[in-house]
Structures are given as C-alpha cells and as structure tokens.
Amino acid sequence: MMNDEEVILVNFWSSPFGCRVKIAMEEKGIPYKYIEEDLFNKSSFLSAINPVHKKVPVLVHNHKPICESLNILEYVDEIWSDRSPRFLASDPHQRAQARFWANFIDRELYEASQKIYIGKGEEQVVGKNEVLRILKLVEGELGDKPFFGGDNLGLVDITLVPFYSRFYTWETFGKFSIEEECPGLMAWAKRGTSWYAMANKRPNSGTRRDSGEFESRNPSRYAEGILEPLRGGLQELDHHPTIFSLQKPQELFKRTLVIPDHKR
Amino acid sequence: MMNDEEVILVNFWSSPFGCRVKIAMEEKGIPYKYIEEDLFNKSSFLSAINPVHKKVPVLVHNHKPICESLNILEYVDEIWSDRSPRFLASDPHQRAQARFWANFIDRELYEASQKIYIGKGEEQVVGKNEVLRILKLVEGELGDKPFFGGDNLGLVDITLVPFYSRFYTWETFGKFSIEEECPGLMAWAKRGTSWYAMANKRPNSGTRRDSGEFESRNPSRYAEGILEPLRGGLQELDHHPTIFSLQKPQELFKRTLVIPDHKR
Structure with missing residues (x-):
C-alpha cells in the first residue's frame, strides 16, 4: 500500500452495512479516516459521492468513491489483494x-x-x-x-x-x-x-465529520471500543434523532437499540 | 475449455435474466445444452439446483449449479477468462x-x-x-x-x-x-x-427439457432465431400458461409480450 494514498469511510454508526466495511478494513489492517454522516441532514459530500442512493457506507479511495457494502468488500479484497485474509477464494x-x-x-x-x-x-x-x-x-x-x-x-x-x-x-x-x-x-x-468487537472498537457515535486517522489493530481498545459507542447511544437517546425515531415514537429506538452480548 | 466438460443452462424462454446468460455464452462462444424449465410446474431438477429460490436461470457446469444471473456472468467471465470479451475490466x-x-x-x-x-x-x-x-x-x-x-x-x-x-x-x-x-x-x-438477436437465435419457446447441444455462432440463424420464439409465443397464447395469466386475465400476457424491434 502506498503511503500517500487516502482512504475514507463515510458511515453512520449503527449501520450493519457500514460495519461490514469496518470489519474488512480491520481484518486487512488498512488505516482509514472515518467520517460520520448525519443521515437526517445529509451532506452535499454524501450526494457527491453516492448520487444514486445517497446512502452509507461509501468508501472513498484516492478521491474515487465506491458504494454498496458488498461491492466495497470485493473492491477492498481486489485492491489490497496482497493483504490477508482474502475474502474470496481463488476457485x-x-x-x-x-x-x-x-x-x-x-x-x-x-x-x-x-x-x-x-x-x-x-x-x-x-x-x-x-x-x-x-x-x-x-x-x-x-x-x-x-x-x-x-x-x-x-x-x-x-x-x-x-x-x-x-x-x-x-x-x-x-x-x-x-x-x-x-x-x-x-x-x-x-x-x-x-x-465485530474489533471493528467497533472505535468510538463512533454522534456526528463527527472527520475524526482523523484511525489507528488500526490496537488490541487494548477492544473492550472499551465496543462499549463506548453503545453507552454513547444510550445517553443520546433523548436528544439524538435516529432512523427509528422518525418512523415511530422514541421508544421504538430503545426497542431496536443494538444490545451487546455482554449485557445479555 | 476441456472437451469433456458439461455446460447446461436451465431457463425460461421469456426471462430477461436468462437472456443475460445466453448473451454471455454466445459472446464467449461457449457451447451449452439448453433446458427449458416449466415455471408453472417446476421440476425436481430445478429444486435440486436452486433450492433457495427455485428460479431460473441456473447454469450447471460439470454438475455444479450457479444461480442468479449476475453471479453467473461473473462466474462465466472467471472460468472462461481466456476467452474474449472479458465482461469486467482488470482495474x-x-x-x-x-x-x-x-x-x-x-x-x-x-x-x-x-x-x-x-x-x-x-x-x-x-x-x-x-x-x-x-x-x-x-x-x-x-x-x-x-x-x-x-x-x-x-x-x-x-x-x-x-x-x-x-x-x-x-x-x-x-x-x-x-x-x-x-x-x-x-x-x-x-x-x-x-x-440480443444472437442470444435469441435458438428457438426456445415451449417446454423442452433437453434440446441437445447448442451450436453456437451460426450467423445464418440470427434472423429466424429472434423471430421463431416470438412467433411461437404468439401461437401458444391461448393454451400455454404464463406468469402473467396466473396473475391477471389472459389478455395481460398479450400486453406484456416481448415485441421485437422489427415489428414496431
């Protein structure tokens, strides 16, 4: 991987589709910048990089956007084909x-x-x-x-x-x-x-347009990583608009909130 | 391509999804057997080769089934990568x-x-x-x-x-x-x-479980090829059950019938 290349993931913290990309980047050990998109006030940047769907996740690699999570996974596997694991077999x-x-x-x-x-x-x-x-x-x-x-x-x-x-x-x-x-x-x-825990170790709740380079593969942050965004999500329930709060009363979001295994 | 390999396309004559596979095989010049599936009385063979969706098209290559048309296109491009054209670029x-x-x-x-x-x-x-x-x-x-x-x-x-x-x-x-x-x-x-014409040159209306090896790249049959299945379709309207006749009166099928360019 060239040192001067730019890799940006545009995502929304609770998206299972964006989580796929985080896992892929983490498994191959590829540093990237993370940009949290506010899905309730979509940016012109999102419209520019995904004009058809205006959805996350989008991976922007050296100014070229790639949309749709499975498409991104194949791209990541092909462009960083020298990094294991390979997500697809050769057969x-x-x-x-x-x-x-x-x-x-x-x-x-x-x-x-x-x-x-x-x-x-x-x-x-x-x-x-x-x-x-x-x-x-x-x-x-x-x-x-x-x-x-x-x-x-x-x-x-x-x-x-x-x-x-x-x-x-x-x-x-x-x-x-x-x-x-x-x-x-x-x-x-x-x-x-x-x-899943590894991919979510990064605190990424809330709306942060550019939170800088992601230090990947830092085992010491696993535990706090999976906890922090979820704690953040809980605290933000009353004032943070969500997909679900737009469709149904606030309580629906509580019902649909991601519940980590260790809290069960 | 090995001479002893077996390539079978299981399809329904009017499927635009199956037509993709026919075009792919035709463009790469790969001979194949064609099996017309009766979608109104699905065969146990279809259930065996596509147990999840029970839909056409299915490509069966050396007894291994591949389902979903875009998936088949990628497979065909990969397995016969030595045959041009390549459907996907290398970049x-x-x-x-x-x-x-x-x-x-x-x-x-x-x-x-x-x-x-x-x-x-x-x-x-x-x-x-x-x-x-x-x-x-x-x-x-x-x-x-x-x-x-x-x-x-x-x-x-x-x-x-x-x-x-x-x-x-x-x-x-x-x-x-x-x-x-x-x-x-x-x-x-x-x-x-x-x-499109090339892919449809094979007469494939009606229900024929196994109509034998497909002689590909026979230019003399282009014109009759695109005409025949459509003529056959027109003649069969009154007695051949169709997707549309199950949903709506018979006339709906007439409305939705593929109309070739030369009849416009």
Whole structure:
C-alpha cells in the first residue's frame, strides 16, 4: 500500500452495512479516516459521492468513491489483494457460492427482520418466520465448517456477522430463540464476535465529520471500543434523532437499540 | 475449455435474466445444452439446483449449479477468462463501478417496469417515473462511451440489453417515448441489438427439457432465431400458461409480450 494514498469511510454508526466495511478494513489492517454522516441532514459530500442512493457506507479511495457494502468488500479484497485474509477464494465456483449467499443475506435478512419490531401482530409473525427461514438456510450452507469462508472469515461471514448484535432484539420482539432454532449458526456467531468487537472498537457515535486517522489493530481498545459507542447511544437517546425515531415514537429506538452480548 | 466438460443452462424462454446468460455464452462462444424449465410446474431438477429460490436461470457446469444471473456472468467471465470479451475490466475501480450499475439495474428496473403494465392509474404513473429515473441515471453513466464496457460490451451492457425488447411495451402502456427522453441510451440499445438477436437465435419457446447441444455462432440463424420464439409465443397464447395469466386475465400476457424491434 502506498503511503500517500487516502482512504475514507463515510458511515453512520449503527449501520450493519457500514460495519461490514469496518470489519474488512480491520481484518486487512488498512488505516482509514472515518467520517460520520448525519443521515437526517445529509451532506452535499454524501450526494457527491453516492448520487444514486445517497446512502452509507461509501468508501472513498484516492478521491474515487465506491458504494454498496458488498461491492466495497470485493473492491477492498481486489485492491489490497496482497493483504490477508482474502475474502474470496481463488476457485471460481467457491467465489460464486460466496457471492450467492452474501447477496441472499444482503437482499433478504434486513427487510425481514424489520417486520419483527416495526410490524405488529400477524406481520410480526411473518417477519419472525422469514428471519428463521433465512437463518436456517444460511446455517445449512455453513454446515460443519467453522466459518463460511472455511477456516477463516470470508465474504459471507463479513456480510452476516454485523446482524449478530441484533439477534437479541429479534428474539425479544419475535418471542423465539435463535440458539434453539439454529444452534450451529449461534456457535458460528460467537466465534465471530471478536471481528465485530474489533471493528467497533472505535468510538463512533454522534456526528463527527472527520475524526482523523484511525489507528488500526490496537488490541487494548477492544473492550472499551465496543462499549463506548453503545453507552454513547444510550445517553443520546433523548436528544439524538435516529432512523427509528422518525418512523415511530422514541421508544421504538430503545426497542431496536443494538444490545451487546455482554449485557445479555 | 476441456472437451469433456458439461455446460447446461436451465431457463425460461421469456426471462430477461436468462437472456443475460445466453448473451454471455454466445459472446464467449461457449457451447451449452439448453433446458427449458416449466415455471408453472417446476421440476425436481430445478429444486435440486436452486433450492433457495427455485428460479431460473441456473447454469450447471460439470454438475455444479450457479444461480442468479449476475453471479453467473461473473462466474462465466472467471472460468472462461481466456476467452474474449472479458465482461469486467482488470482495474478494481472500473470493476466496482460496473458491479454497482449492474446491481442497480438488477434490483430496480424490472420491479419498476412491472408497475407500468400491471398497475393502474397512479401506480402506472409511478412506475413510468421510476423507469425513467432509472434509465436517465443509467444513461448518465453511459455518457459518450459506445458501450458501458467502453469499446466492447461488458457486465452492465449484458445486464441491461435484454430489457430493450420490452421498451415498446413500457412506452405503449406508460404513454411515453424512451427515444425522446433518453436518446443516448436508445442509440446504445440499437448498437446492442445484435447481441440480443444472437442470444435469441435458438428457438426456445415451449417446454423442452433437453434440446441437445447448442451450436453456437451460426450467423445464418440470427434472423429466424429472434423471430421463431416470438412467433411461437404468439401461437401458444391461448393454451400455454404464463406468469402473467396466473396473475391477471389472459389478455395481460398479450400486453406484456416481448415485441421485437422489427415489428414496431
């Protein structure tokens, strides 16, 4: 990697899609600047770098923007192909399988899960059943492997693991247990917690347009890293506008707040 | 390419998604067996090769299935990387751009266009406006290039061009002119007609489980190839069940039938 290159991640702190990119950067050990976007007062910068969707995450590499999280993961794997781990195998059929499952999760899981806590009555049941159908299919693909990528994390692992922090919320509002329904997937998720924690070690709640170079791979900050943004989120509940507070009363955000494993 | 390898495309004749794969195989000159799937009486073979979605197209290469049309295009480009054209450039940023636009078209255009002829009144207007928004954004990405892939067709061209045969239907029911609204895109579409014709030269209407090896690159069959399946479609209207006849009266299928350029 050249020293003079500029890598910027534009994100919103609670985005599971942006979390994928953070995990990818962290795993490959690539320093980057982090810019928190205020999704309720979107910047002209966001419109400039993602004019089609105006959504996060966007990776800006040497002034060239790359949009859509799975697209970014492939880009990161290709441009820093000399850095391990590789997120995609070299075998074309294994690559196709990984892309299939990553896309399946990307297209279906978030939308289905939203029904669990935004929906009521029958719609909530529908959401729960859809989420379980998806998770069971995904668990079937995992099989006996430690990770979807085999012995190491790969594209599918990075795509799915940010949702783990929402399992508790889904279970609470859907009244079901993922551990009981999908024990193999839950064991996988626990193996993957360290990636999630590592990616979230950076305090990134609130709105900071440019918080400077990210010192990556600092193990001493793991614990405080995953705690701080969540504590920040809790404190900011009453005055920080959120996706959910625009759709429903404030309490909905409390219901949907990411709850870390160690608080369960 | 090894002589003993087996390549099978499982498809439904009118699928724009399957047409992408046909174009890809045709452009790279890869012989394949074609299996027409009856989507109204899905085979156990389809369930076996695409258990998650049970949809076409599926490419089965040496007994390994690959599902989802864009995923298949990437696979075909990787496994037959020695055959030109390459659908994706070697530069990672150009690859990311192509994947972004191919995914954008894949996720948004079909759904928006369905509203034009399935919807009524306001929904039809919404569909028309969405389709025009998508096409104008795509036209902006094309810019002054002859093709999205530059001087040759690439991933985005192959993703979009099968929809060209539906432009007339969209225009008729939406009461607008793509030529007037997007002249640059229309000029591109006309440049791409030959690919579409080439891919459709094989008579593939009706239900034929296995119609044998496909002799690719036979220029003498171009014209009859694009005509025959459409003529067949017209004749079969009264007795062949279709996607549309299950949703709406038979006449809806007539409205949505692919109308080839030469009949306009």
